[in-house]
Amino acid sequence: MFTYTIQQDGQTIERLLREEWCLGKKIVHELRMAKAVTLQDGTAALWKEPLTTGTLLKFDFPTPSSSYQPTAQCEVVIRYEDEHCLIVSKPKGMSTHPNEANDTNTCMNHVMAHIQANGGSYAEHVHRLDQGTKGLLLVAKHPIAKSVFDRMIEEKTIIRTYAAEVQGNIRTDSGVINAPIGKDRHHNTRRVVSASGQHAVTHYEVVQRFKNSCVVHVILETGRTHQIRVHMAHLGHPIIGDTLYNARQTATNDYELHAIQLEFQHPFINERVVVKDNAVQK
Structure with missing residues (x-):
């Protein structure tokens, strides 16, 4: 169960679900049949009735159970x-x-x-x-x-920012890599830039430069498998340690790619959230 506060006069439950949250017909139908949306006092809410700013809606509906087996305790x-x-x-x-x-x-x-x-x-x-x-x-x-x-x-309204140190110094301070990504026919786990691949766009900005490497912040416009790794290698600057994409090996025999920030306008609490x-x- 959760609550939602109407943000503007004239909003209806129907428009909230279909136009603002863009829920599919099936889930909207299920919510209607379950009488899942009520007013604060528990009385039934009319789906097409205009509501006033500040009206509190209560959503209460059967929630399925996810299939993930829980660990003994959460360690993330x-x-x-x-x-x-x-x-x-x-x-x-x-x-x-x-x-x-x-x-x-x-x-x-x-x-x-x-x-x-x-x-x-x-x-x-x-x-x-x-x-x-x-x-x-x-x-x-x-x-x-x-x-x-x-x-x-x-x-693309959830902004995902990553940080990575890549080989060499990228000539430009920022740029966009627009190159489709597909599977490598010769390697089970590797991906490659391929004309027949899926549309993939990566934005990068150099934030620190060293003699033989630089640190980039990367924002994903799409989310393909290995996208940042493939695109940085395609640019000629693979992530340091990412030997799958022809980078030099490191002492740890591993690469460092860090999802450092998530930013979005929260659709349920109507606040900008930056984590x-x-x-x-x-």
Whole structure:
């Protein structure tokens, strides 16, 4: 269950769900049939009746249980949480979600431990991070939030910023890489820039320069597998240590890619939320 405060006179429940949150017909129908939306005092709300600013709506509907097996306790750091979502800091080397039945130590397994410890049953990741990438991961806490945040990812209104140190010094201080990405026919896990691949756009800015490398902040416009790694290598500046993409090997035999910030206009609390991997601002 969650609450929502109407933001402008004349808003209706119908328009809120269909036009503002852009929910699909199925979920809107299910909410209507379940009489899931009521006024603050519990009385039924008329879906097409204009409401006044400040009207509090209560949403109460059956929530399915997510299938992730919870760990004994949650051992991932939670950077932000409200009744609609949470943002966790996924450690390097941990998968976002299980890929096989015996995967029980992924980020979502830890998240489910936190959810269940607080009386919940539902959690679904909105995007994903590669196993070797650390940092911020957005998780929806109910199906309506999942639907709305999924759309926001598609519409590019959730801004995801990453940091990486790459080989060499990129000539320009900033730029956009617009190059489609597809699977490498000769390597199971590798991706390549390919004319037949999926549309992929990456924005980068050089924030620090060293003799033989530079640190870039990267914003994803799309979210393809290995997108930053592929695009930086395509630019001729692979992430240091990313040997899969022809970077030089490091002492740790690994690469460093960090999801350092998430920023979005929260669709349910109507505030701008900026979460950094060491702080949260609103």
